[in-house]
Amino acid sequence: AGGLGNDWTPVRGLGAYIKGTNGKSQGVVPFLKVVNDTAVAVNQGGKRKGAVCAYLESWHIDIEEFLELRKNTGDDRRRTHDMNTANWIPDLFMKRVFQDGEWTLFSPNNVPDLHDLYGKAFEERFEHYEELTRKGEIKLYKRVKAADLWRKILSMLFETGHPWITFKDPCNLRSPQQHVGVVHSSNLCTEITLNTSKDEIAVCNLGSVNLAQHIGDNGLDLAKVEKTVKTAVRMLDNVIDINYYSVPQAKNSNFKHRPVGLGLMGFQDALYKQHLPYSSDEAVEFADRSMEAISYYAIKASSDLAAERGSYQSYEGSLWSRGILPIDSVEILVQERGADYIEVDRSQTLDWDSLREVVKTQGMRNSNVMAIAPTATIANITGVSQSIEPTYQNLYVKSNLSGEFTVVNPYLVKDLKARGLWDAVMVNDLKY
Incomplete structure (x- = not known):
């Protein structure tokens, strides 16, 4: 009953x-339509809708059509209304946007190594392929203004x-596992970044600390x-061995790298308990300190x-083995991207x-240790706010396959009662 993240960039x-x-390719969109319909058909054992996210890198020649997959207008045969999409963006594209430069779109069969490269190596190779288009050695390409594509995104x-x-x-630059592969996409909810290849389908077992209880x-x-x-x-590490x-x-x-993802939920509840507004400097400080603590103890626990x-x-050879922890790997990014x-x-x-x-x-027992997942269902079951999100509304109705249920902000009710303001009028005002 897991969500899927698929990497579609290699499709010509x-x-x-x-x-x-001796024919011509139909591109990536018809295949994505099949994936979309499969997600509807295979509904996770009748428990919940199938959940898939397709990833495409920003230089793929089909990117402009890919951006429109979720539109409610246009040719419905080239739309995927039941599937999520994500844009896998290299830094070079963002630099071109900043510089108001041009951006080239390629078909991956002409530039087979681009998807596996990142950082400065990607930049050099990309510019080499752009040069080949100018020489006429690559025929199928498209030149667009980077800012126009960004605006469309x-x-x-x-x-x-x-x-x-x-x-x-x-x-990729901050991945502890860069010595044994490449991260080609994320997962359904974009919080896991693990290597994939023809021999490896990344899996990650997640758990979340209920911050409000701490x-x-x-x-x-x-x-x-x-x-x-x-x-x-310890529990997450056990799951790897007993999983299906x-x-x-x-x-x-999973057995080779043993990645786990420990995150948190109820961040907003933790702020309510301390009477800190979500948008305050104190809340930012609390976010820093609480996540630093979870990170510190999680890494220590995995090492123990x-x-x-x-x-x-x-x-051996991972960032961990070289004494580079996640808080240190920001420096690698600074060196590659520029301060x-x-x-x-x-x-x-x-x-x-x-x-x-x-360490x-x-x-380390696990190649990856932390991940901030959306905790959409488990937070509802536990009765706290989702993940690190602010309160969506003080009163709303959520629906899933079990039916509809009302979610009310208990901290608001408690504070209103303390001030003698909780009565039928207030309830009706809230509903309104």
């Missing part, structure tokens, strides 16, 4: 030459909510966070598990130096 574009038949996002914007270079009289209860995270990481894998490539990938159970198979494009607060409050030494000596 509309009009590409098919050597075997944003207007489609505004109009249809798709395609989601995901960034290829940071996902707020004491003095704010975040660090001792409780540590205890919860330690238990959670529908295809061998998934099992192969490695001491007990052994490191994951592909640990002008990155403004991140990198202040630290915990003893990261000693943790780096622990270097003990190793």
